[in-house]
Amino acid sequence: MTTADGRAEEVAENKPIDILLVEPNPGDTRLFTESFKEASITNRIYAVSDGESALDFVHQRGEYTNVPRPDIVLLDPQLPGTSGTDVLSELNDEPALRDISVVILTSSDEEEDIVKSHGLDADTYIQKPVATEEFVGFVQSVEDFWFTIVRRDADE
Numbered sequence: 715m716t717t718a719d720g721r722a723e724e725v726a727e728n729k730p731i732d733i734l735l736v737e738p739n740p741g742d743t744r745l746f747t748e749s750f751k752e753a754s755i756t757n758r759i760y761a762v763s764d765g766e767s768a769l770d771f772v773h774q775r776g777e778y779t780n781v782p783r784p785d786i787v788l789l790d791p792q793l794p795g796t797s798g799t800d801v802l803s804e805l806n807d808e809p810a811l812r813d814i815s816v817v818i819l820t821s822s823d824e825e826e827d828i829v830k831s832h833g834l835d836a837d838t839y840i841q842k843p844v845a846t847e848e849f850v851g852f853v854q855s856v857e858d859f860w861f862t863i864v865r866r867d868a869d870e
Contacts, residue, residue, distance in 0.1 A: 772814065
């Protein structure tokens with residue numbers, strides 16, 4: 715909701731964004747976290763490397779009891795153990811978790827189709843950067859997505 719002078723939207727935009735990155739590749743995790751830290755958006759990024767840890771994080775259980783519930787989950791569908799589609803399914807099925815925005819990190823259009831073929835849908839799909847210089851554009855895509863969500867929610 716926005717006040718007459720626009721203050722609520724300003725507060726919403728300045729609130730730190732809690733981002734959970736679910737990425738099995740340590741090199742990509744490093745590039746993601748460094749790119750977000752260098753970006754101009756206000757955020758806190760947390761990273762886990764598998765689906766079970768992602769579920770523990772969003773449920774705030776085990777070693778993750780004192781972490782904030784993420785605003786956005788950046789989810790690689792190809793995870794060891796509990797798959798990305800299983801994580802997305804649980805996020806969609808649990809009423810307490812449905813308000814978490816999910817961005818599926820795809821390496822191709824085929825991965826998006828595979829996720830959708832399971833009857834699941836994320837908030838958006840973003841192609842995973844391949845080259846280091848592409849990470850800047852990726853961070854901008856996530857920032858644009860987030861501010862679209864914040865503005866939409868603030869206007870409702």
